Amino acid sequence: MPKIVNHDHQKQKVAEAAWRVILKQGMEQASVRNIADEAGLSVGSLRHYFATQSDLYAYSMNMVSERVAQRIQNIKFSGDVLHDGPLLVHEILPLDQETRLEMEVWFAFVVKSLSDLSLESLRKEVDRHMRVIFTSIVQGLIDQSLAKPDLNADFEAERFYALVDGLAMHAILRPELLPPDKIKALIRHHLYSLCISEVRGPDPS
Amino acid sequence: MPKIVNHDHQKQKVAEAAWRVILKQGMEQASVRNIADEAGLSVGSLRHYFATQSDLYAYSMNMVSERVAQRIQNIKFSGDVLHDGPLLVHEILPLDQETRLEMEVWFAFVVKSLSDLSLESLRKEVDRHMRVIFTSIVQGLIDQSLAKPDLNADFEAERFYALVDGLAMHAILRPELLPPDKIKALIRHHLYSLCISEVRGPDPS
Numbered sequence: 001m002p003k004i005v006n007h008d009h010q011k012q013k014v015a016e017a018a019w020r021v022i023l024k025q026g027m028e029q030a031s032v033r034n035i036a037d038e039a040g041l042s043v044g045s046l047r048h049y050f051a052t053q054s055d056l057y058a059y060s061m062n063m064v065s066e067r068v069a070q071r072i073q074n075i076k077f078s079g080d081v082l083h084d085g086p087l088l089v090h091e092i093l094p095l096d097q098e099t100r101l102e103m104e105v106w107f108a109f110v111v112k113s114l115s116d117l118s119l120e121s122l123r124k125e126v127d128r129h130m131r132v133i134f135t136s137i138v139q140g141l142i143d144q145s146l147a148k149p150d151l152n153a154d155f156e157a158e159r160f161y162a163l164v165d166g167l168a169m170h171a172i173l174r175p176e177l178l179p180p181d182k183i184k185a186l187i188r189h190h191l192y193s194l195c196i197s198e199v200r201g202p203d204p205s
Numbered sequence: 206m207p208k209i210v211n212h213d214h215q216k217q218k219v220a221e222a223a224w225r226v227i228l229k230q231g232m233e234q235a236s237v238r239n240i241a242d243e244a245g246l247s248v249g250s251l252r253h254y255f256a257t258q259s260d261l262y263a264y265s266m267n268m269v270s271e272r273v274a275q276r277i278q279n280i281k282f283s284g285d286v287l288h289d290g291p292l293l294v295h296e297i298l299p300l301d302q303e304t305r306l307e308m309e310v311w312f313a314f315v316v317k318s319l320s321d322l323s324l325e326s327l328r329k330e331v332d333r334h335m336r337v338i339f340t341s342i343v344q345g346l347i348d349q350s351l352a353k354p355d356l357n358a359d360f361e362a363e364r365f366y367a368l369v370d371g372l373a374m375h376a377i378l379r380p381e382l383l384p385p386d387k388i389k390a391l392i393r394h395h396l397y398s399l400c401i402s403e404v405r406g407p408d409p410s
Contacts, residue, residue, distance in 0.1 A: 026320035028233040104319060110378065111316045114309060115231035127379060158375075158383075159391055163364065166371030170363075173315065174332060178363075186364055193398065 011049050014039050015060040019105045027108050032056065054118040061109040061119055064102050065126045068092060081140030082191065082199070088133055089164055089187050094171045095180040104172050134161040138194065146195045156194055163190055216254050219244050220265040224310045232313050237261065259323040266314040266324055269307050270331045273297060286345030287396065287404070293338055294369055294392050299376045300385040309377050339366040343399065351400045361399055368395055 017039035021030045032053050036046040050056035071091045077084045094103035113119035134157040141147040167186060171178045192200065222244035226235045237258050241251040255261035276296045282289045299308035318324035339362040346352040372391060376383045397405065 022320075024320065026317060027231075028235075028317075030233075108316050108319075111313050112231055112233075114313075114377070115227075115229065123378065155391070155394070158387075159368065159395065162371030162375055162391070163368045164371065165374055166367030166369065169370055169374065170367055172319070173328065182363075186360070186367070189360070190364065 007049070011059060012063065014041070014046060014049055014056065015063045018056060018060040019063075019101070022105055022108050023101060027112055030057075054116075057109070057112070057116070058118055058122060061106070061113075061122055064106045064109070065122070065129075067102060069129075081137060081144055082146065082195075085137040085140065085191055086184065086187055088137065090184065092130070092133075092164060093168050093183055093187075095183065100172060100175070103168055107169065107172065130161055131157065134158075134164075137191075141191075141194055146199050148194060148196055151194060160190065160194075212254070216264060217268065219246070219251060219254055219261065220268045223261060223265040224268075224306065227310055227313050228306060232317055235262075259321075262314070262317070262321070263323055263327060266311070266318075266327055269311045269314070270327070270334075272307060274334075286342060286349055287351065287400075290342040290345065290396055291389065291392055293342065295389065297335070297338075297369060298373050298388055298392075300388065305377060305380070308373055312374065312377065335366055335370075336362065339363075339369075342396075346396075346399055351404050353399060353401055356399060365395065365399075 014035065018030060018035045021034050021038050025034070032046060032050075033043055035056065036043045039046065046056075050059065068091060072088060075084070075087050075091065077087075094100040109119055110123055113123040135153060138147070138151070138153045138156045138160065142151060142153060164187070167178065167183055171183060219240065223235060223240045226239050226243050230239070237251060237255075238248055240261065241248045244251065251261075255264065273296060277293065280289070280292050280296065282292075299305040314324060315328055318328040340358060343352070343356070343358045343361045343365065347356060347358060369392070372383065372388055376388060
């Protein structure tokens, strides 16, 4: 009888091995051979799951965004944008050890996507999702009559999105300067800064 | 008579070749051999300027920050933070073809610095300079009585810095969505959002 192996499970294990190689040794060392070694497979077995290095990279990059998407799906939304907005944004940010590793892998793939067209479409698809999220938060403030008058929704979504990606990057690069509580306080402060003065958040410190 | 070669000039030429390889083929392809080929040198000649790949990478990464520092030094400051702040910030952002390439190379080195300790100290040194710049802008608003009351200078410097790095990243990744004029308008809008309502900037659109 042939050995029964859960195909998807094996692919995830290989992708996790790819993450570990990238985190420990950098993208330049993430060859099919090194990833197979890390996964405890022969190169031949790995080829059974991923025909090309590009396939393996695309799957490994996608696994990051799938995990973020899964966490966002699990959020219990209240309908109050001042409550839901931060919950959404927190799932995008590296606020614990697990999500810090995910974000570090993500940045490595994002930089790689600049010279590897096979990763570009996934990167742009995730970017589109992010823009929808930030636009929906700002539009939520407007719809719930919380936003400052004349707020430009597209413009503010762009600013909020850039702030969050900048914080994500800084949290990876200088974790000692950006502990999770400080990041959350910055997000809250920014969200309240878009609101009319009657809506005042906690002190920014 | 021995051939006279300007040593620094040659090193810069090699570093520029390293940039081109990184931009075209990615960091994984930036081997000493490929960089020597791109520079039109033998590997032996390249070793004359850079004993190790680490030396070559550190020099090439440093050349990005040196160019930014040089441009900042050339700014004619007026003493008015609402005028000088944006000028400073613009020099950090990828607003034309040349600075876009620099920023793309910079991000590649930043990601590499996460698994290559020889680049980490330079990355942290530049981070410290950036923090000084953003703190000085926010402190300038406070000193010139333009800032909102109770503005937390450190907190706002962190937010401004993250916004600018996020915009820099997005400008590289989605240049079609973030033309230079839009980036400048976002910077201006953010700076004015830190000010008392009497100080109103142009419309954010």
